[in-house]
Amino acid sequence: MDVPARDLIEAFQTHYATEATPAVYRAPGRVNLIGEHTDYNLGFVCPVALELACYVAAARNAAGKLRIYSRNMDESREFDTAAVGELQPAGDWSDYVAGVAVMLAREGYEIRPMDLYIDSRVPRGGGLSSSASLEVSVALALLDGREIDKVALARLARRAENEFAGMPCGIMDQYISVFGRRGAALKIDCRDLSFDVVRLPEAVEIVAVNTMVKHELGGTAYRDRVAECQAAVEAIQRRHPDVKSLRDADLNQLDLVTGVPKMRARHVITEDRRVEEFVAAAGRGDLWEMGRLFVASHHSLRHDYEVSCEELDFLVDAAVALPYVYGARMTGGGFGGCTVNLIKPGRGEEFRETLHRAYRERFGLEPVFYPVKPSDGASRVA
Ligand code: GLA
Numbered sequence: 117m118d119v120p121a122r123d124l125i126e127a128f129q130t131h132y133a134t135e136a137t138p139a140v141y142r143a144p145g146r147v148n149l150i151g152e153h154t155d156y157n158l159g160f161v162c163p164v165a166l167e168l169a170c171y172v173a174a175a176r177n178a179a180g181k182l183r184i185y186s187r188n189m190d191e192s193r194e195f196d197t198a199a200v201g202e203l204q205p206a207g208d209w210s211d212y213v214a215g216v217a218v219m220l221a222r223e224g225y226e227i228r229p230m231d232l233y234i235d236s237r238v239p240r241g242g243g244l245s246s247s248a249s250l251e252v253s254v255a256l257a258l259l260d261g262r263e264i265d266k267v268a269l270a271r272l273a274r275r276a277e278n279e280f281a282g283m284p285c286g287i288m289d290q291y292i293s294v295f296g297r298r299g300a301a302l303k304i305d306c307r308d309l310s311f312d313v314v315r316l317p318e319a320v321e322i323v324a325v326n327t328m329v330k331h332e333l334g335g336t337a338y339r340d341r342v343a344e345c346q347a348a349v350e351a352i353q354r355r356h357p358d359v360k361s362l363r364d365a366d367l368n369q370l371d372l373v374t375g376v377p378k379m380r381a382r383h384v385i386t387e388d389r390r391v392e393e394f395v396a397a398a399g400r401g402d403l404w405e406m407g408r409l410f411v412a413s414h415h416s417l418r419h420d421y422e423v424s425c426e427e428l429d430f431l432v433d434a435a436v437a438l439p440y441v442y443g444a445r446m447t448g449g450g451f452g453g454c455t456v457n458l459i460k461p462g463r464g465e466e467f468r469e470t471l472h473r474a475y476r477e478r479f480g481l482e483p484v485f486y487p488v489k490p491s492d493g494a495s496r497v498a
Pocket residue numbers: 148151152153154155156285286287288289448449450
């Protein structure tokens with residue numbers, strides 16, 4: 117059993133003063149290699165699931181309630197299982213848990229009286245999908261052994277975030293947390309929700325670097341981007357009714373769009389193409405081409421999509437100036453969080469020292485480095 121899981125059983129027993137042995141579930145965070153802000157435009161993404169995961173220890177109780185405790189927040193909540201359908205968002209971390217319970221109840225799953233002990237190793241606000249990993253691990257815990265289709269699980273977790281937590285995110289984060297594959301990335305088609313396994317070349321190390329900032333603008337800007345993309349689709353549709361999302365659009369149709377929506381659409385259309393090119397380059401083992409596509413993606417996110425920030429740009433520029441770095445880009449929603457970097461094996465230490473020093477000098481902050489080892493998706497821990 118992995119170490120966090122064993123540790124969690126003891127912590128559960130102490131916290132709930134019980135000798136019952138809880139089941140432990142794990143759902144990973146993710147880093148997206150390429151295909152940013154394409155998921156809600158029904159295009160392509162190419163994420164990997166991380167070893168960093170959210171763990172939930174869970175067992176039934178005789179209290180007739182759903183009781184949850186977050187070790188990260190050191191806070192508890194209690195819900196009446198019979199009244200789960202009437203729960204309202206509280207505006208805090210517990211919404212991700214309550215939202216999943218509400219969505220399960222809506223799907224007809226009875227919410228059983230249970231104790232949940234939650235311990236996440238995915239840094240919060242780091243752009244590595246701490247919320248999706250929480251939703252997916254909690255969903256497995258509340259299902260309590262009942263079967264669910266994996267796509268249905270990812271969709272349900274996303275709905276908890278969209279409809280309960282109020283964040284209009286796409287499906288990428290929940291999907292990769294469910295479907296992640298050890299040693300590989302997935303190319304996900306966000307329209308039909310199928311995926312291809314993308315084997316990554318052996319001769320590369322992937323490193324995520326956390327800026328340790330999260331600019332508050334993130335939430336509103338995300339909503340704005342969703343609306344701007346919709347505006348672009350509507351402008352194109354007047355001439356091409358078959359275009360249902362930016363996934364269907366091509367660059368020639370951009371003449372039909374003006375202003376800000378045009379810039380947003382240009383990013384999405386070119387980014388979808390970069391995902392295809394990236395997957396092809398990975399298949400050939402062409403690391404410099406993969407790196408070039410990383411940099412092109414970052415450039416597009418910075419200038420056309422306008423979701424980068426000074427800290428992300430600095431880390432990307434500093435990384436690509438190093439001769440052993442193939443490419444770097446921001447990953448996730450933007451406005452802080454992490455960059456993802458492709459580097460030559462064996463150069464990790466040097467990379468870390470160089471970027472750490474430069475970043476601290478510039479911003480007075482300590483960036484955090486995560487070696488990325490693609491891991492399996494969510495499951496019960498044996
Ligand atoms: C956030 C959202 C995802 C996706 C990314 C951007 O992580 O949760 O659905 O839209 O931003 O690619």
